[in-house]
Amino acid sequence: MTTRVVLSAGANMDRPHARLASVVQALGDRLVAASQVYTTAPWGGVSQDDFLNQTLIAEGDLTPEEWLALCQECERAADRTREVRWGPRTLDVDVISVETDGAAVLSDDAELTLPHPRAAVRAFVLVPWLEVEPRARLWTPTGERTVAELVAALPAAERDGVRVAEATR
Ligand SMILES: Nc1ncnc2c1ncn2[C@@H]1O[C@H](COP(=O)(O)OP(=O)(O)OP(=O)(O)O)[C@@H](O)[C@H]1O
């Protein structure tokens, strides 16, 4: 089964640029598009350093669960620990959406909820995604929306908190 996945990678501790690069490397030739790396204001109410975020699109013969496993393997390789919810992290890789034969996979399983239930309100996911896929669409509880519409609906302050990062290694 060939699937197409949208992933969101984020990091705000200990060499965040290199952490994002490790996800690109893990995807290898399955990577079909990578946004620029963005500096983003922390979302979720925890006071912490800005994040670096990148949205990645990949295709391959992986099930949705296998894409999640690949994301979690990247997090483990980055020594990711779970301490504070929405707090600082070396690397977080979320599965935003999965398509098979052009149709979105929908799941309300807590282990893998698809599309990602908070993607539609996260500027740090949507703005980089729009860069690489201007016609992208996302299922939300109120129906299918274009990512462009979702970005336009965000509070301006949240959109403005997402900026292309300076290239650093
Ligand atoms: N679409 C998804 N992508 C990634 N993880 C998911 C998804 N749906 C459910 N999960 C589950 O969420 C659990 C917690 O994930 P994680 O610790 O990365 O959350 P978080 O990054 O703190 O918060 P958020 O989920 O809001 O981004 C994981 O164990 C995973 O099984």
Ligand SMILES: Nc1nc2c(c(=O)[nH]1)N=C(CO)CN2
């Ligand atoms: N800007 C930004 N904020 C976040 C991020 C993230 O990747 N970027 N990840 C979080 C953990 O889910 C919580 N808050």
